[in-house]
Amino acid sequence: MNNSHREELHTFSKIVKATQGADFGSAVQSSLSRRRFFIAGGATISFGALLAACGGSTTTDIARIGNAPEKTKLVDAPVTDIALLRTATSLEHNAIFVYEAVVAAGLLSGDAAILAARFLSDHQAHAEATASLTEKLGGKAFNEPNPRLQSIYIEPALRLITGDEAKGIPATDDPVADVLALAYALETIAGSTYQVYVPMLADPALRGAAIGIGEQEARHAAVIGSLLNPGRLVSSFGLSIAAEYQEETDVPAAAYAVPTAFGTKAPVPVTLGAANESGIRTSLNLETPSLNSLVYEYLDGE
Amino acid sequence: MTAPKIISASPVRPTEADTELLASVQASALAIRDLYHAAIAAGAGGDHVASLVAIAAHHDAYAQAISSLIGRAAPQARDSKLFTDNKANFGADTTAVALAAHTLENDLVAAHTEVVGSLEGTEGAALVASMIIIEARHVVALAAIAGKSPVSDTDLFLVTPEAATADAQTTTTIA
Numbered sequence: 020m021n022n023s024h025r026e027e028l029h030t031f032s033k034i035v036k037a038t039q040g041a042d043f044g045s046a047v048q049s050s051l052s053r054r055r056f057f058i059a060g061g062a063t064i065s066f067g068a069l070l071a072a073c074g075g076s077t078t079t080d081i082a083r084i085g086n087a088p089e090k091t092k093l094v095d096a097p098v099t100d101i102a103l104l105r106t107a108t109s110l111e112h113n114a115i116f117v118y119e120a121v122v123a124a125g126l127l128s129g130d131a132a133i134l135a136a137r138f139l140s141d142h143q144a145h146a147e148a149t150a151s152l153t154e155k156l157g158g159k160a161f162n163e164p165n166p167r168l169q170s171i172y173i174e175p176a177l178r179l180i181t182g183d184e185a186k187g188i189p190a191t192d193d194p195v196a197d198v199l200a201l202a203y204a205l206e207t208i209a210g211s212t213y214q215v216y217v218p219m220l221a222d223p224a225l226r227g228a229a230i231g232i233g234e235q236e237a238r239h240a241a242v243i244g245s246l247l248n249p250g251r252l253v254s255s256f257g258l259s260i261a262a263e264y265q266e267e268t269d270v271p272a273a274a275y276a277v278p279t280a281f282g283t284k285a286p287v288p289v290t291l292g293a294a295n296e297s298g299i300r301t302s303l304n305l306e307t308p309s310l311n312s313l314v315y316e317y318l319d320g321e
Numbered sequence: 322m323t324a325p326k327i328i329s330a331s332p333v334r335p336t337e338a339d340t341e342l343l344a345s346v347q348a349s350a351l352a353i354r355d356l357y358h359a360a361i362a363a364g365a366g367g368d369h370v371a372s373l374v375a376i377a378a379h380h381d382a383y384a385q386a387i388s389s390l391i392g393r394a395a396p397q398a399r400d401s402k403l404f405t406d407n408k409a410n411f412g413a414d415t416t417a418v419a420l421a422a423h424t425l426e427n428d429l430v431a432a433h434t435e436v437v438g439s440l441e442g443t444e445g446a447a448l449v450a451s452m453i454i455i456e457a458r459h460v461v462a463l464a465a466i467a468g469k470s471p472v473s474d475t476d477l478f479l480v481t482p483e484a485a486t487a488d489a490q491t492t493t494t495i496a
Contacts, residue, residue: 130472134471134475211454213450214447214451217447217450221331223439223440223441223446224438226437226450227435230453231434233454234457235479237454237457237458238478241478244458244461245465246471251371251372252465253376253462255375260375261374265371276462276465277376278458280379280383280455281382281451281452282450282452282454
C-alpha cells in the first residue's frame, strides 16, 4: 500500500468517525452540510478505487477493476560497439541524404555547391569506413539514414527550407542561408556524436578510429562557421581573457569556426524557414543520438 | 521499448600508463599556449588577434583540465623542446604565425587521435576527444586567418596531413 492509499484510508476513517452515532433522520440530514456530503461521497468513491488498487482478487465477477494484462518484457539491448558503429553509419547516411536532397533541389550553386559536393564525398567515405568496421566486428552494417533522426530532425528541417504546400508550410526566403545553417548544425552534431562515443566504445582502438572521423566532421562545421561568421572565427564566450578581446555582445553568434574551448555535447539550435505572421521563424534543437535513437542489433529482426 | 546498457570493461580513471600520456599532452598544451602568447606579444594577429588570444586560452584550459584529472602527476610545465623548436615561427607576421600554428594544430590532432586510441581510462579518453574536436576547428580557423580559401585550398582546411599522422604513429615529439 502506498502513501496515497494510506492518505485515502485516513480520510475515510475521519469521515466514518464524523458520522458515527449520527441520527440520519430528516432533520439531521438537512443539517448535513453540502461540504460534508461531498467529502463523504468523495471518500466512498476513492475507497472503492483503493480497494480495487489493492487487488489480490481473482474473482470472475462482473467488476474487472484491477485486472491487467501481463507486462511485455523489455528487450535486452546492450550498447555494444557494433550498435554504436551502426548508428554512426546511419548518421552518415542522414548527412548524405541532406546533401543529396539539397543538390537535387538546386538550392546551392558556386562555391557552396563545390563545398557541399566535397562534404558529401567525405560522408560517403565515413559511411563506408564505419560499415566496414561493423562487419569486421561480426555485425551487419546499417546502410540507411537513422530513421528516428530522419523523422525528428531531417525531414522537418528540409520541409521548412523547401516548403510543403500540403501542410501549409511556405518555403524559406533565403534557402542558401538556411541550408548552410542546417549543415553547420548537422556537422557539429556529427562531430559531437563521435566524441560522445569515445568513452562508450569498449575497444580503445575503435575510440581512436571514431574520433578520427569525428574531427573531420568538426572541420566541416568549422568551414561553414568561417563562412557564416568570417569576422569572428573563434568565440570568446566562456573564456577568461582580457575585456579588449571579448565580443561586444551578450549573445553568442549562431555560428563560429570555433565556438567553444572543448567539443560540446550540448544541443545545437538552428533557425529555419519563413517567418510566420508574427515575424518568428522555427527553431530546431539538434542533439546527438540518444539511447532511443541507436541502431541496436536486435532491430534487424523486427 | 529497450533496456539499454553500455558494455565496456574499461577503467574510468586514468591508469598509470594513461597518466604518463596525459602528462605529455599537458606539456604540449602549455608549450603551444606560450607560442601563441609570444606571437601576440610580438604584434601578430591583425584583425584576428582576438581569435589567437582565444585559441591560446583553449590550450590553457586543456592544461588545467588535465591537471584536474591526474592531479600531482601533472607536470605543470611546458614542453621546452616543442616551444624552442617553434619559437622562431611565432613572431609578428600574422600569416606566418597562422601557417605555423596550422601545422602544429594538425600535429596535435594526429597525435591526440593516437593518444585516444591508447588510453585505457574512459575519463582521459573523453577529455582528449573533446580537445581533438576543437583542435581540428583551430586548423580551419588558422587556415582562414592565413588567407587561404576553403574552395581552392580545400585540403588545408579538411585533411590531416599524412606526415602528421605518420609522425604521430611513430614518434612522441608532440602529444
